[in-house]
Each structure stands twice: as structure tokens, then as C-alpha cells.
Amino acid sequence: MSRIGNKVIQVPAGVTVEVAKNNFVTVKGPKGQLQQQFNEVLNIKLEGNEITISRPNNEMFTRKIHGTTRALLFNMVKGVSEGFKKQLEIRGVGYRAQLQGKLLVLQLGFSHNVELEIPAGLSVEVPKNTDIIVSGMDKAAVGQFAAEIREFRKPEPYKGKGIRYVDEYVARKAGKTAK
Known part of the structure; x- marks a missing residue:
């Protein structure tokens, strides 16, 4: 059963x-x-x-x-x-986010800014320029948009730079050893 x-x-x-x-x-x-x-x-x-x-x-x-x-x-x-929400944090020198009307603008070390249009039914908050909160009433839509944001710069294992969920654990690697 x-x-x-x-x-x-x-x-x-x-x-x-x-x-x-x-x-x-x-x-x-x-x-x-x-x-x-x-x-x-x-x-x-x-x-x-x-x-x-x-x-x-x-x-x-x-x-x-x-x-x-x-x-x-x-x-x-x-x-x-109650609604649902996903919290993301951005780590990395010069990486930041900001809201411009219905656009979420991300600066992630590319030669250009990444602009994402916020889907209908969702709201996005940027309390600090390194924190993003996606909220809405549809759990699937909230999770999907948060995953699309994270996809632009996944956290890398050597320095931990990138976009990650607040409760996400990123396994770190040692990198090269000096002679």
C-alpha cells in the first residue's frame, strides 16, 4: 500500500x-x-x-x-x-544580482550581464546583491526558476564560486599542490 x-x-x-x-x-x-x-x-x-x-x-x-x-x-x-520559496546565494568576486523591473540581472564573470525575465506568478527579491529569494504559490515553478538561475554558474569545487542554494553543501577539492 x-x-x-x-x-x-x-x-x-x-x-x-x-x-x-x-x-x-x-x-x-x-x-x-x-x-x-x-x-x-x-x-x-x-x-x-x-x-x-x-x-x-x-x-x-x-x-x-x-x-x-x-x-x-x-x-x-x-x-x-502559505506559498513556497527558494533561497540562493552568489559567491565569487564581482558576482552580483539586481532587479530591474521584471528582469533579474546577474553579473557572473561573463563579458555580458545575464538577464532573466521573471515568470508570471513568481516574485523575486534581492535583499543583498549576493542573495536571491524566489517565491510563489506553485512549487514546481519556483523550483524550476531557481534551477534556471543556478544553471548559469554552478558552484565549482575548488574555490566554491558560483550560485548555490542556501542549504546546499558543495564538496571542496584540494587543487594542485606546490613543489
């Missing part, structure tokens, strides 16, 4: 969930509205302030999507009530 798929999702106060036919779920909360179509094989039931997801059979495909569906639905409920 799926341990995650069988967990009940508690809907907090101020969040409304609507399950339409064909498992089309709409979640509304203080941060906004998210909607997604889930597989029709599963049974999504809303009873009071609890959401339960059950599967009609034990076929391999049904078992696979059971836990995934529950996790996606839980992230939708959490996203519209």
Missing part, C-alpha cells in the same frame, strides 16, 4: 477546494488559485476539510500515480495558503 497516497490532506481555514468531474481540481486561497487535471482512474473525495485519494485497483500504473497525485494536491493546498 502507498504510505503517502493514503495520507489524508487537511484543508486549512481560508482555502476552498472544488473537485469537478474528470478529477479537475481547483484550489483557491489567500495567495491565489491553482487548478490541475488529475488522472480519472483515482477517486478524489472532499469530505468537510479533508481530502482523501483512493485507488480502485492494484495495477502498477494506478499504484504509481496514487502517491504522486496526493503529493501534487498537497502542494497545491500548501501553495495557496
